[in-house]
Structure formats: structure tokens, C-alpha cells
Amino acid sequence: MKKPSTILTVGSMAFDSIQTPAGKADKVLGGSVNYFSVAASFFAPVQILGVVGEDFPKSHLDWLSTRKIDVSGVKYAKGQTFHWVGSYEGNMNEAKTLSTALNVFEHFNPELSETHRHAEMIFLANIDPVLQTSVLDQAKGPKLVAMDSMNFWIAGKPDALKAALKRVDILSINETEAALLSGEKNLKRAIDVIRGMGPQVIVVKRGEYGAILFSPNGIFIAPAYPVDSVIDPTGAGDSFAGAFMGYLASHGASRDLAKSNPAEWDALLRSAVVAGCTMASFTVQDFSLHRLMRLEAKELSARQTELLKMIAVG
Amino acid sequence: MKKPSTILTVGSMAFDSIQTPAGKADKVLGGSVNYFSVAASFFAPVQILGVVGEDFPKSHLDWLSTRKIDVSGVKYAKGQTFHWVGSYEGNMNEAKTLSTALNVFEHFNPELSETHRHAEMIFLANIDPVLQTSVLDQAKGPKLVAMDSMNFWIAGKPDALKAALKRVDILSINETEAALLSGEKNLKRAIDVIRGMGPQVIVVKRGEYGAILFSPNGIFIAPAYPVDSVIDPTGAGDSFAGAFMGYLASHGASRDLAKSNPAEWDALLRSAVVAGCTMASFTVQDFSLHRLMRLEAKELSARQTELLKMIAVG
Numbered sequence: 001m002k003k004p005s006t007i008l009t010v011g012s013m014a015f016d017s018i019q020t021p022a023g024k025a026d027k028v029l030g031g032s033v034n035y036f037s038v039a040a041s042f043f044a045p046v047q048i049l050g051v052v053g054e055d056f057p058k059s060h061l062d063w064l065s066t067r068k069i070d071v072s073g074v075k076y077a078k079g080q081t082f083h084w085v086g087s088y089e090g091n092m093n094e095a096k097t098l099s100t101a102l103n104v105f106e107h108f109n110p111e112l113s114e115t116h117r118h119a120e121m122i123f124l125a126n127i128d129p130v131l132q133t134s135v136l137d138q139a140k141g142p143k144l145v146a147m148d149s150m151n152f153w154i155a156g157k158p159d160a161l162k163a164a165l166k167r168v169d170i171l172s173i174n175e176t177e178a179a180l181l182s183g184e185k186n187l188k189r190a191i192d193v194i195r196g197m198g199p200q201v202i203v204v205k206r207g208e209y210g211a212i213l214f215s216p217n218g219i220f221i222a223p224a225y226p227v228d229s230v231i232d233p234t235g236a237g238d239s240f241a242g243a244f245m246g247y248l249a250s251h252g253a254s255r256d257l258a259k260s261n262p263a264e265w266d267a268l269l270r271s272a273v274v275a276g277c278t279m280a281s282f283t284v285q286d287f288s289l290h291r292l293m294r295l296e297a298k299e300l301s302a303r304q305t306e307l308l309k310m311i312a313v314g
Numbered sequence: 315m316k317k318p319s320t321i322l323t324v325g326s327m328a329f330d331s332i333q334t335p336a337g338k339a340d341k342v343l344g345g346s347v348n349y350f351s352v353a354a355s356f357f358a359p360v361q362i363l364g365v366v367g368e369d370f371p372k373s374h375l376d377w378l379s380t381r382k383i384d385v386s387g388v389k390y391a392k393g394q395t396f397h398w399v400g401s402y403e404g405n406m407n408e409a410k411t412l413s414t415a416l417n418v419f420e421h422f423n424p425e426l427s428e429t430h431r432h433a434e435m436i437f438l439a440n441i442d443p444v445l446q447t448s449v450l451d452q453a454k455g456p457k458l459v460a461m462d463s464m465n466f467w468i469a470g471k472p473d474a475l476k477a478a479l480k481r482v483d484i485l486s487i488n489e490t491e492a493a494l495l496s497g498e499k500n501l502k503r504a505i506d507v508i509r510g511m512g513p514q515v516i517v518v519k520r521g522e523y524g525a526i527l528f529s530p531n532g533i534f535i536a537p538a539y540p541v542d543s544v545i546d547p548t549g550a551g552d553s554f555a556g557a558f559m560g561y562l563a564s565h566g567a568s569r570d571l572a573k574s575n576p577a578e579w580d581a582l583l584r585s586a587v588v589a590g591c592t593m594a595s596f597t598v599q600d601f602s603l604h605r606l607m608r609l610e611a612k613e614l615s616a617r618q619t620e621l622l623k624m625i626a627v628g
Contacts, residue, residue, distance in 0.1 A: 188542055209523045212540070219624045223535035226526070228502055270627050310533045311625055313584050 004044035004250040005143070006118075009036050010110045010135050011125025011238075012082055013050040013074065018287060019087040022231040028288035029060060030084065032125035032148070035235035038292045039242025039279045040123075041067040042300060044249035046242075047119055049073040049110040049135070053081035053103055063293070073116055077104040092233045093207030112138040120254075123245050124168070125238060126150050129160040136167050143254035146170035146245055147199070148237070154180045162197055169255050171199040172241055178204060187212075200258070201269060203244065203276075205237050213273045216258070217266035222273045225281035225307045232287045236280040239292060243279035247272040274311075278304040318358035318564040319457070320432075323350050324424045324449050325439025325552075326396055327364040327388065332601060333401040336545040342602035343374060344398065346439035346462070349549035352606045353556025353593045354437075355381040356614060358563035360556075361433055363387040363424040363449070367395035367417055377607070387430055391418040406547045407521030426452040434568075437559050438482070439552060440464050443474040450481050457568035460484035460559055461513070462551065468494045476511055483569050485513040486555050492518060501526075514572070515583060517558065517590075519551050527587045530572070531580035536587045539595035539621045546601045550594040553606060557593030561586040588625075592618040 009032075016030030037046045047070040054076065061071045082105035085098040110131055117140045124132040124147040132147060147168040153161050154177060161181075165171065171194065179185050182193035191202050191214045204212040208230070210223040251268050258265040278300060285291045323346075330344030351360045361384040368390065375385045396419035399412040424445055431454045438446040438461040446461060461482040467475050468491060475495075479485065485508065493499050496507035505516050505528045518526040522544070524537040565582050572579040592614060599605045 186542060188540060206523075209520075210537075212537075219540065220627075221537035221540070221624050223524075223526075223537065226502060226533065226535070228500060267628055274627055308627060310535050311627065313534075313588060313622060313625065314581055 002252045004246075005120035005252070005254075006045045006047060007040055007121045007123055007245050007249050008047045008049065008112075008116050008119030008135075008139070008142075009033050009040070009123040009125060010049040010131070011036065011127050011148075012105055013048075013052050013056070014082040014084050014105070015055075016234060016288065017083070017085040018232055018234055020092065020230075020232050021089065022229065023287070025232065025287035027083070028290075030234060030288060031082065032235075032238040034064075034289060035238035035283065035292070036123060036125060036242040036245075037064065037069045038067065038289055039239035039283075040246035040249070041069050042243065042279075042295075042297060043246025043275075046070065046246075047073060047116055049112070049116065051075045051077050051104050051108045053077060053079045056081045070115070072113065073110070077107070079104045081105075086234070088233060092230055095234065110135050110138075120144070121245060121249050122146070123241060124148065124164070125241075126153075129153050129157050129164040132164045133160065133167070136164070143256065144169055144248065146172065146241065148172045148241060149177065149181075151177055151180055166198040168199045169258070170201040170203065172203045172205060172237065172244075174205045174207075174237075178202070203273065205240065207233065207236070210277055211240065211273055213269055215266045215269050217262050220266075220270045220273060222270075222277050223311065224277055225303060225310070227281050227285055230284045233284050234287075235283050235289070235292075239283040240276035240280040242276075244272045244276035247275040274304060274307060278307050281307075316566045318560075319434035319566075319568075320359045320361060321354055321435045321437055321559050321563050322361045322363065322426075322430050322433030322449075322453070322456075323347050323354070323437040323439060324363040324445070325350065325441050325462075326419055327362075327366050327370070328396040328398050328419070329369075330548060330602065331397070331399040332546055332548055334406065334544075334546050335403065336543065337601070339546065339601035341397070342604075344548060344602060345396065346549075346552040348378075348603060349552035349597065349606070350437060350439060350556040350559075351378065351383045352381065352603055353553035353597075354560035354563070355383050356557065356593070356609075356611060357560025357589075360384065360560075361387060361430055363426070363430065365389045365391050365418050365422045367391060367393045370395045384429070386427065387424070391421070393418045395419075400548070402547060406544055409548065424449050424452075434458070435559060435563050436460070437555060438462065438478070439555075440467075443467050443471050443478040446478045447474065447481070450478070457570065458483055458562065460486065460555065462486045462555060463491065463495075465491055465494055479508075480512040482513045483572070484515040484517065486517045486519060486551065486558075488519045488521075488551075492516070517587065519554065521547065521550070524591055525554065525587055527583055529580045529583050531576050534580075534584045534587060536584075536591050537625065538591055539617060539624070541595050541599055544598045547598050548601075549597050549603070549606075553597040554590035554594040556590075558586045558590035561589040588618060588621060592621050595621075
């Protein structure tokens with residue numbers, strides 16, 4: 001087995017205050033790179049770029065380090081950590097934002113160390129596309145780049161977003177965002193338009209219904225693993241992305257492979273989607289990173305086997 | 315290959331007036347047994363029990379007969395055919411009923427001929443559970459019984475519904491109905507409760523997200539085939555059921571097989587769900603039975619192969 005590639009990720013580190021039909025949690029750990037990195041660390045080494053305020057617990061960074069997550073790119077800045085307040089109702093597929101205090105995140109400017117510059121894979125979590133581009137400018141030829149975005153940037157900074165998209169291999173997005181980005185309501189037509197913007201692989205996140213992978217070799221539709229009780233969907237998408245990228249990193253995936261062996265690339269992507277769906281199903285079973293932080297590799301593997309049985313026809 | 319079992323189905327024959335985001339259709343052919351029987355006839359012989367009014371075109375029954383569908387159980391009654399007026403908006407997963415004129419359907423009383431009594435499989439489409447029971451009372455030991463129902467009967471005739479359910483092997487239902495019937499919001503818990511009422515196999519219909527099969531051997535989650543454009547979802551559930559039952563009928567499925575070989579039974583059910591999803595995807599591509607009536611076996615088979623590729627991991 002090959003040595004897994006290192007994944008650099010950049011995005012938010014936050015406190016979340018969340019209300020769901022199952023309960024509420026106040027100022028718990030959140031942020032895309034937290035979810036992404038913990039999920040990815042089951043498969044591959046990860047480097048984080050982020051910014052936190054003086055109120056952010058050093059103990060959390062220490063804990064990430066025990067998982068061999070490189071936190072040297074996390075900067076402490078004067079002020080408070082980004083704080084998001086949101087709620088989920090009925091259909092838990094979409095969060096309602098009640099308030100956003102960007103705090104130190106407002107002036108986030110990711111700077112890559114020499115080590116970061118040589119990361120083999122990059123995951124640009126959902127942040128200003130100008131910063132996403134800045135990370136790519138500083139990096140030295142990553143062999144695979146994936147990106148997440150959201151309505152806010154699609155509507156607010158379309159040109160910057162499109163400039164970043166040109167340099168991206170894999171885009172993760174939901175159905176509403178795909179429609180907004182492409183101007184096409186029908187998903188298949190939307191994907192065709194988005195392919196023209198750069199990314200050849202698009203993973204469409206569908207919340208409780210799983211995900212659809214559009215690869216050059218075809219479509220793969222994966223369901224979410226059905227959990228007994230969804231407590232909090234926050235972080236499902238980012239932990240999906242973490243396991244997805246981690247799986248690819250641990251199996252030698254790259255842009256070159258996509259060209260040289262499309263069938264193997266497609267097979268890797270499909271398994272990576274299953275890994276992502278499995279991971280996300282743990283995330284939603286508790287608030288914050290609670291479930292992920294106590295997740296054991298053997299539980300992950302057992303559930304993945306179970307999910308594979310749930311989608312096997314024969 | 316064994317001779318396929320004959321399926322007897324009982325339910326509505328109707329005219330539908332439908333408005334969807336894609337357009338409208340006025341007084342077109344509809345009704346559960348129409349959709350069911352045309353779909354099932356790709357796989358197995360079908361017998362219909364239903365009632366129509368004097369305004370119902372004889373030519374349609376002739377057309378069904380050309381597909382070797384036995385229409386001897388369709389009665390012409392004095393009056394007008396059942397007429398349903400409905401619309402679909404935005405999310406096309408649920409119809410809004412604008413008006414229902416039961417007409418001759420109000421006094422429907424299914425009577426089985428000697429031939430009907432010996433049908434090997436029965437599909438009780440969505441009608442009054444008292445009538446569903448009456449059909450089972452008249453039948454002579456079918457080897458497999460499936461049933462569909464809806465909120466109207468679950469809320470309105472719970473006792474009659476539960477009496478019928480006791481004699482049913484397979485129930486097809488959607489998530490809202492499963493919650494209403496069981497009193498459990500969580501789907502997995504709802505299924506456990508429903509199993510206690512009789513049916514050991516439950517197919518949960520999820521509209522554009524496909525279906526989940528709960529069999530004694532496990533869960534199978536199948537996506538809908540993604541079509542370029544959904545014109546009218548009416549009949550998707552009944553044509554799903556038609557192909558599902560037809561597939562089972564053509565592969566020797568029975569209650570006895572479920573007992574003697576649970577693994578084979580489970581494998582048959584999974585393939586039957588894929589057949590159902592494939593068929594339903596054609597139904598929604600046009601109003602009424604239009605797409606099904608011009609569907610060729612080779613198109614069905616090609617799309618099924620395509621759908622199987624979309625859910626294959628390796």
C-alpha cells in the first residue's frame with residue numbers, strides 16, 4: 001500500500017450555537033476545517049490553515065495534533081473566534097442562519113508555510129473565493145484540488161468564484177447551489193454547464209438522501225446511511241468531504257490518474273463517496289464534533305460494510 | 315425459465331386532470347390499475363378488477379387486451395368514470411388534490427370470477443381496505459399478496475386497514491404514511507411497528523429519491539433513475555409496483571420462498587426494486603400513460619442496465 005498523500009485544507013474554525021428538533025448546543029466547536037480534518041485523518045495526514053480568536057481552547061488544537069493533524073497553520077488573532085448561530089427545523093437538510101459574527105475570521109488571510117506549499121492534495125472549504133485562489137497561488141503544483149462553496153459566494157462573488165473554479169478538479173455542491181451556479185434547474189444540465197467552468201468531477205450533496213457523483217465515466221448515486229436519529233446535521237458536508245478526500249489520498253488518486261486511467265479513477269471516486277456517506281452519518285448523530293471525536297476506525301469500517309450491503313443489488 | 319405467475323390487481327380506473335410545472339393535461343387516462351397493469355405486463359400476465367363509467371373508451375380496454383392484460387374484471391357501470399383533479403408544484407413529490415369525483419367508483423364492489431380467484435399473486439392498489447379484504451376473502455390462496463394504501467385510509471379506516479394488513483406480505487407506502495400508520499417518526503422504528511401488523515416486506519417510496527426496501531434480510535436503498543425532465547409524477551408509485559410485482563412474478567417469488575430461502579427472496583426483492591425504479595422513471599417523463607404505452611422492452615432493459623451502473627460501487 002502506497003503512503004497516503006498529505007491534504008492541505010483551508011476554511012473556517014468556529015464556535016457554533018445550534019438548535020435542532022433534537023435539542024440545542026451553545027458555543028460548541030465547529031467550522032469546516034475542524035469537521036474536514038478529523039474525518040480525513042482516519043485516512044491520511046492533514047494540514048489545517050485557519051484562524052481563531054483568543055477564546056479558542058488550545059486543548060482542541062492539542063487534540064487535533066494527537067490525530068497527527070498539522071495545526072501549525074492555525075493562527076491565533078486578537079479578538080473572538082468566528083461564531084455562527086443557526087437552527088434546523090422539520091426537514092433538516094438546510095440550516096437557517098440566525099446570526100454570523102465573523103470576528104477574527106473577517107481578516108483571515110491564509111499564508112502557506114514551505115511545508116504547506118508542498119501538500120499533494122488541497123481541499124478549499126467554503127470561504128471567500130479570493131482566498132481560495134490565494135491558496136492555490138501559493139501552492140506548488142498539488143496533484144488534486146477539491147473545492148466547496150455556497151450560495152453566498154455564487155451570488156456575491158461570481159467572477160472570483162469562476163476564476164477559482166478553473167483550477168479545481170472536484171467541486172462539492174448541493175442541488176440549489178448547482179442550479180444557481182449554472183443557471184440550469186435540471187441537475188444533469190446544470191452539471192454539464194459546471195463542467196465547462198473547470199471541475200470535471202462534481203459531487204452533489206443531498207443531505208438525508210446522500211450524494212450523487214458526476215464523473216467523466218458516469219453517474220454514481222449513493223444514499224445516506226439511515227441513522228436511527230439525526231441530532232445535528234452541521235458538519236455533515238465537510239466531514240463527507242474529509243472522508244472522501246482522505247479515501248482518495250490513501251489510494252493514490254490524482255489528476256494524472258484521471259487522465260491515464262479513467263476507469264480506476266471512477267472506481268476510486270465511487271468508493272470515496274461511500275466513505276464520505278459513512279462518515280457523515282456519524283457526524284449527524286451528535287452535536288458538534290462529539291461523535292467524530294469518539295469514533296473508532298473499526299466502527300467506521302463496520303458501518304461502511306453495512307452501507308455497502310444496503311446498496312448491493314445481488 | 316419458469317412460467318411467470320399471474321397477478322390480479324384491484325383498484326381505480328380514472329380520468330385525471332393534472333397541472334404540473336411542465337404543463338397540463340385534461341381528462342387523460344389514469345387510475346392505479348391502469349399504471350400497475352401496463353407496467354406489470356412487461357413481465358407477467360395481469361388481471362384487472364375495476365369499474366368505469368359509460369364515458370370510458372372501450373378502445374383503451376382493447377389496447378390493454380393486446381398486451382394480454384385480462385380486462386374481463388372491468389365492469390361498465392351507469393354513470394361517469396372516477397375523475398381526479400390534481401396539481402404538483404415545486405417539489406413534485408406530493409400531489410395536491412383539487413377535486414375528486416368518485417362517480418361510479420363510489421359503489422365499486424370487486425367480484426372475482428373463478429379465473430380471478432386462482433391468480434397466484436395479488437396487488438391491492440390504494441382503495442378502501444374493506445374492499446381489499448373482500449378481494450382476499452374471495453381469492454383461493456394466493457402465494458403472494460402486496461398492498462398499497464394512503465393517508466386517507468390510515469386515518470379514516472384504521473381498523474379495516476389493520477385487518478387487511480394482517481394478510482399482506484408486502485406493503486408499499488411513503489415516509490409520511492409510514493409515520494402515520496406506525497405513530498413513529500423515525501423510519502426504522504416505524505418499519506418495526508408496521509412489521510408487527512403483518513407485512514414482513516415494506517417498500518418505502520421516496521419520489522425523486524427512489525425507494526427503500528425493508529426485507530427480513532436487510533435494507534436496500536435504491537435511487538430513482540435521474541431523468542432529464544419530470545413532466546408528471548402521477549402513476550409513478552403504481553407503475554413502480556407493477557414492475558416490482560411483475561419482476562417477482564416472472565422469477566417464481568412466493569411467501570414460501572421467503573421462508574425457505576430468505577437470501578434468494580432478498581435478492582429477488584432487490585432486483586424487483588430496481589425494476590420498479592426503472593419503470594417509474596419512464597412514467598414521469600410524460601403525462602398519463604403516454605410514455606408507458608409507447609415503451610419498448612429494449613428501452614426498459616437498456617435503462618435498467620444504466621441504473622445498475624449508477625449504483626455499482628466497484
